[in-house]
Amino acid sequence: MQTPEVQTIAVTGATGYIGGRLVPRLVEAGYRVRCLVRSPMKLRDRTWASSPQVEIVAADFADESAVRSALQGCTAAHYLVHSMISAGKDYAAQDLHLARTFASAARQAGVGRILYLGGLGETGQGLSQHLASRREVEAALQSAGVPVTVFRAAMIIGSGSASFEILRYLVERLPVMVTPRWVHTPCQPIAVRNVIHYLAAALDSPETAGQTFDIGGPEVLTYRQIMDIMGEELGVGRRIILPVPVLTPRLSSYWIHVVTPLHHSIARPLAEGLRNPVVCRETRIRQLVPQPLLTVREAIRAALQKTGSGEAETTWSMAGPLPGDPDWAGGKVFTDSRSTLVRARAAEVFRTVCRLGGRHGWYANWLWEIRGFLDRLVGGPGLRRGRRHPDSIELGEALDFWRVVGLEPPRLLRLRAEMKLPGEALLEFRVETRDEGACRLVQEARFHPRGLLGLLYWFAVTPFHAFVFQGMLNALRREAERAALSGSSSALPHNSPARRTPYPGA
Template identity: 60%
Template sequence: MAIADEGTAGAPRRRVLVTGATGYVGGRLVPRLLDAGHTVRCLARDGRKLRDRPWSRRQGVAVVEGDLESRAETARALADCDVAYYLVHSMEVAGSEYGERDRRLALQFAEEAERAGVERIVYLGGLGETGPDLSDHLTSRREVERCLRSSAVPVTVLRAAMIIGSGSASFEILRYLVEHLPVMITPKWVSTRCQPIAIRNVLFDLVACLDEPRTIDATLDIGGPDVLTYRELMQTMAEVRGLRRRLVVPVPVLTPRLSSLWIHLVTPMSRRMARPLAEGLRNEVVCSDGRAQELMPQRLLGVRESMELALANLEAGRVETKWSDAGPVPGDPDWSGGNTFVDAWSVDVNAEAETVFRAICRIGGGHGWYGAQWLWSLRGWMDRLVGGPGLRRGRRDPTDVEFGEALDFWRVTDLDRPRALALRAEMKLPGEAELAFRVEPPRTAGGPTRLVQTARFVPRGLLGLAYWYAVLPLHAYVFRGMLDGIRRAAESEADHDGDSQHPIERVEPTSHAAASEAARSVATPIHEGPSDA
């Protein structure tokens, strides 16, 4: 039963579980549920991914660590909840097997929700007519709906097509294609019709459905006021960006595999994630009726206005969540073992530790990597060509970082303000790599702050060893440039002349035999915990 006390506007205050709170939609839904007066429990594999969200410190929100793979942890998260939002999918973490994994998790979730006495499940699915030509991606969404409805718990399904918002996956694909390709050779799906919807309209429906009894056990198509082809969407994006009209040439020979490779090379999406999205574009995704608007009336944003708002938020650095936020945080390899290479550099900085740390946190994205930017760009292009993320994922915020977020082809795997930041490489490598920063406060009053930068690499076989020795000569150039850039930025912010005479020094030997001792003496202790998806 719903809690008796009242939320905003006299509506019952409910106890709500949000799965997928680290993702694009879930991370924006939580604060809006709180605004509506509900109490919210967020399920995440690693709670550290949510600790820096502004809403994580608000009254009425709690984070529960757990994995949907585990029945016991799922049951614990669902206990005493009135409503559960199911906002998870496995495209990025499970590759071609995402459909089977999503089906299994949805069945298990429905069973445990029934045992816990949950009153309703709310699921955000995908638009698309059923039939033999439905893509694997949309077929999987339908299968999840069926699995969630396999128990006695009523399910509210909201089906959406492309979501337009700063940082959404489909919007980023569209933006990158239009910005980087004045001429596009495209599959035939550019003539397929779709009905996009603004993220703020999606969030409104997700919250409003709780207070509309007629949405219980209903399936509702949600979409904006405009129905366009993908070609028209591209031209609208070009107009909004102030670009010339794009020349779009559809051809019949581009298979989903080739389309996903093309999307991967031009946009931040990985091939693994791009393929199901590319396959889904061949299906018309248009609302079949207007019941959602009748039951939950709101002002629907048109495509142009949605794009303008999304781009304004991107340019102003007001991106609440990003599609890459939900990426897994890998566990740490044995950095102190005998198979680890370590290369550490240090410099003294005439600035407070907090100022130095702020300069570190600005690396990546549009700001760049402080030095040797052409080498970083070259490495990014090489990574894209072999299937890695490259540098195009950028960053969510121009000045701050959060645990678990992506920074170009790195992911934040340790964050201890203002002392330590560790980045784990997600680029294609013959091994495991980490780039870590440690800030040591002045040893004497008024003395400099020491910044230590450490690269660690665990090679895989002979190719890994060859890779390490091939890039090692570049470290002196790249790392010196990076440390010098961080020092200059921090000293400039501290009203210093930004040109101190402290030398940049290599801290430890780089030999394979000395790596274990180097890791102990140089490395910042990294908190080990479960990975997050």
């Protein structure tokens, strides 16, 4: 890619899966990047956020004047907003409204072009609601007269992507699968690094302005064949797959919810889309923006390597909303506060606390496993979301069924519960320095019950707190002191070169 003149490129959805990978690629290409986000704090800990080429602007995408102001001076804008997680079942109407607002604001701000990543699939009757929504967003973005470059992709294979996680968990956990007939539907997956390259390199290709392109990898396979490749790469071999005609998208989404980390509200639109063949009808983009395209096996292998090493740049769960503290006023708040003296420095204690979740677990492990299992049964995320990296965390990230809503190294970590609860819950850790080589670790759980059910829930679980919370606190103390005695910690500093994932990413 040629180094362009310095231009300012707007990126929406920078806190999400694709946007979070696109921004550093644009910076590497020499652009100035303006990230339009609802919650700027979510980008605070990204390694690229401190670059002088990056500007982070808070914007409510439903407010046309705010978006217009944020887009002033931008030559192009990547539109990567998708409200499936935040808006739930009403995502289609919300996406359409936001796209129309953005298109109008872009025209008024003088933006030269818009680039949009949509979904691949045949038009006409029978298109799933999810893919139909993607088409409506395309039309809405084009409605204001700004040239729009549309990239339509099928399954995107990359570490942490929703499609990849569904595939990996199903194949890894189920030696025998009863599936809908969509396992025989043809699909043309594409590696996430190839998607990111198209989105970035198209800026340097004026011929792509105002055009719509189908993008896919070099192979057309059925989902059954993709599952077979995944099994081989995971080392579990080919799974027994039994297609049946009675599994509806709704039933499929609940099955995906139970087996994988994805919530059924996210899985259902994806499951509905699986019935549609998603194959490129034209390949003009390969001549305009040439690049080596990874095969499905190469893409899966690269993604598994990134997942295994904890180097995934972004994950699907990072796109969730980042609420502030709940409104505790006007109701009873129950608190479970515990503390312990730790003979270790504050930095060592904080690193230990920040390793909670994922493969490290929650120390009172079997009780948390039971809680996670019960959460999955009632429609919550459970423990299977894991964490992006085994050691480092960022504001807004998911840690199993918690989300990081407060992060102030080396003194505070605040988590908000996303498990199914009859109330609002926070879990906070504070590290208070006492003297040289010692500090106090304070662990505080707060619960704001909703109605009688919330009160009954709190009193029912209170007897277990001595095992769950005290056990976790004691284990954190022992782990921090062990790290202090050994003179090392497996938690790397956040700005360590080992944290950075060089381009291309998987």
